Amino acid sequence: MKIRLVIVGGSDAGISAALRAREVAPGIEPLLILADEYPNFSICGIPFYLSGEVRDWQHLAHRSRSELEQAGLQLLPQAHATSVNPQNRRVSICRNTGEEQEIPYDRLVIGTGAVSNRPPLPGIELPGVFTLRWMREARAVQTWLESRKPRRALLVGGGYINMEMCDALSRAGLEVSLVEHHATVLKTVDQEFGRRIRNRLEEAGVSVHCGRRVAAFGRTGSASVTARLDDGTEIDSDLVIVATGARPATALAETAGAPTGRSGALRVSRAMETGVNGVYAAGDCVETYHSLLKKPVYLPLGSTSHKQGRVAGENAAGGEATYAGTVGTQVVRVFDLVAARTGLHDRDAIQYGLHPLTVETTTWDHKVYYPDAREVVIRLTGDAVSGRLLGAQILGVTATEAAKRIDTFATALQSEKSVRDLLDLDLSYTPPLGSPWDPIHQAAMEWVREWDSLEHRTARPPSDSETADPLAV
């Protein structure tokens, strides 16, 4: 009997699940229930559409609707899945027309994603104030850009989306201000990097207000929206993007009785099972297994959603795949700067009972005698007890290949290397592109030097401490 596979969600996790299910069991015809009209869109590309770099919003689709249909996927757009009955294996849906329907399934994959936080601020409902996660929000912002021709934008929140929006809206010709309540921007990297990125934003003309919160939005004079900050500062703007994080969309899965974890996201096994028979979940609605911490975390990322979706789809089709886990690799480009990270920072590591030592090294992306050598800064984190590699952060301009250098660190992390092991990596070298001791090696050398000097200063019992290493398998 052919498995009836139903998938709720047409973004990265849902589409990956459907395609993988078709691959492992070509007879399956997955039915995808889509809340909107935008299946398989690259929502990570939204800032590059709003910047004007991507001319046509339809180009953001990983695959067109007809390509998806040719791949054997059945699409049910504009349909909201409202509840799951796991006893009789049915999903209730409500179509945009108001029509309600029950759809039977043998296996269900839930990929409902996440929704933007909307802080309960006075005036957040004003026209011109947007959140930005899904294509419908992106198109609303684009319509606003085209119809209102805003001159000034205010970005609330200094995370990935607004780092990219600083760049995007500056390119689009707007004057940009940013408000972030932390001491500096981009808290996914250490403050030392956050400060440098803030400097770069300011060099590019962005007016940055760190350590400040928006108290309220209102209207004064000619501005579409005036934001009042907690210190009384008023910022007039014609467009506001509020990007202060996202929360997992778990309501549907909860109707099936699927449990959530501490983060509020669905708690799933590494087979992407929800614990409810026949129901899998993947992507931004679930907790992600962190392969260093060996614990679930909430880390909604496109790269992760694709991998999890693939595992969910394979298993829903009768396979036995396991999600290997994340090590938290992330990258963002802000103007010409690339900030990349993988693994743990000090604060994550301490929280999990490790003993992080972070050493910062500034070096050149390639041999300095060859033209256009640029600085690359690496913050390398290892465990001061075991010497194990815990993480790395890299900051450099695009040409420094920082994004790919972080991938080498990520691969080493996933292979459970020590920092000292990094010295043995057989990395490529030619003077225009690297050094015989690559920045990765140089960072590791500096870390080991620092660590060796620590060892001489402290007489600690290594065997006791090592057994206390919570990363030990």
Add this chain to the structure above:
Amino acid sequence: MKIRLVIVGGSDAGISAALRAREVAPGIEPLLILADEYPNFSICGIPFYLSGEVRDWQHLAHRSRSELEQAGLQLLPQAHATSVNPQNRRVSICRNTGEEQEIPYDRLVIGTGAVSNRPPLPGIELPGVFTLRWMREARAVQTWLESRKPRRALLVGGGYINMEMCDALSRAGLEVSLVEHHATVLKTVDQEFGRRIRNRLEEAGVSVHCGRRVAAFGRTGSASVTARLDDGTEIDSDLVIVATGARPATALAETAGAPTGRSGALRVSRAMETGVNGVYAAGDCVETYHSLLKKPVYLPLGSTSHKQGRVAGENAAGGEATYAGTVGTQVVRVFDLVAARTGLHDRDAIQYGLHPLTVETTTWDHKVYYPDAREVVIRLTGDAVSGRLLGAQILGVTATEAAKRIDTFATALQSEKSVRDLLDLDLSYTPPLGSPWDPIHQAAMEWVREWDSLEHRTARPPSDSETADPLAV
């Protein structure tokens, strides 16, 4: 008693050994016997000096002579080490003045490097015909360029040096011809890539003669040198660079009784010991431990020399370091193309009794909707019996970050991953710099698809075959 450390050779291996010895035993004052006046020069940078991109030859020094002396290294330049007496632990040297001397040592590190092959061709001694490995050769070519203002160059040999010299001399305004006796250029990558690189050379105006050998050099008419090829073609030029490989400079070590391997290079342990008491060797004069083949190979590379020198220096100073080995990672930039490789090709793998399967995948360096996406071609090699990753080759323009993507493969190889494991790598993603399934993932997916289809076609006994895997530890 302080160890008297003597090091023969002032290139990558020798200097690395000296610096590392100082680091682990700061009391040591290494004495370096240098055949020339160019300690610690980056000979990999020579093409970029001859192209005019590096203006001053002195910039090619990794460190200046005074920096080396400040680091505690004693330099004895213009001194040729002629023999080693391991019984009384003395090195005989002959200075440029003709003065002979014996230098006592407790530990000796030999880093005599390699010398360019000079094929025994009629006319190879003509003025205007050069080999190119050491600084003195580079400076001789530069003097020729400045004094003779050659218009046409002929490059003999289609390996790394002449790939870079095609670029370099074209930049310097010369008309360039290349003769390579193989069917295509750059035999360190598969012919499929060699052909594409050849096309790029021709697009850039280089006249490429593959499958041809130089029969003789002579003089005709106004040309400095006329090369006659084996098919009778005559190529006039004003400058000839013969770069047809190098052979290890082992004569000194052989006077000490150090054994050589099948390649003719010194056979050393992974502690970089020559087998002669107190005598270590590193760099282009030794065989390099290949950590996939678990055998010594001859692979003279700067990146390797630095690592081996460091191990030799540490051990000569009383340490217990082990050279982890190479996986054969190499990269070259030819005009705007980057060709990178790591691990084994089909022909290497077959030679060592493996069952390679190579699958080529063409994809985009970043999301194609973002401007300037460029093609990146990956040839992924895995073992058809065990599924283990054996190697990868990447070709793309500089902006595709091919050199750093090969580093991810190299790190995965050094961690003994399977091709399927690559799908789990947590690589960084942002649309201007990558894809949620990076080209590395996509290449692995294609390989696994191809492999899975092979498995269905052939009923082979996997358990038998797997025990025959010569890479099995």
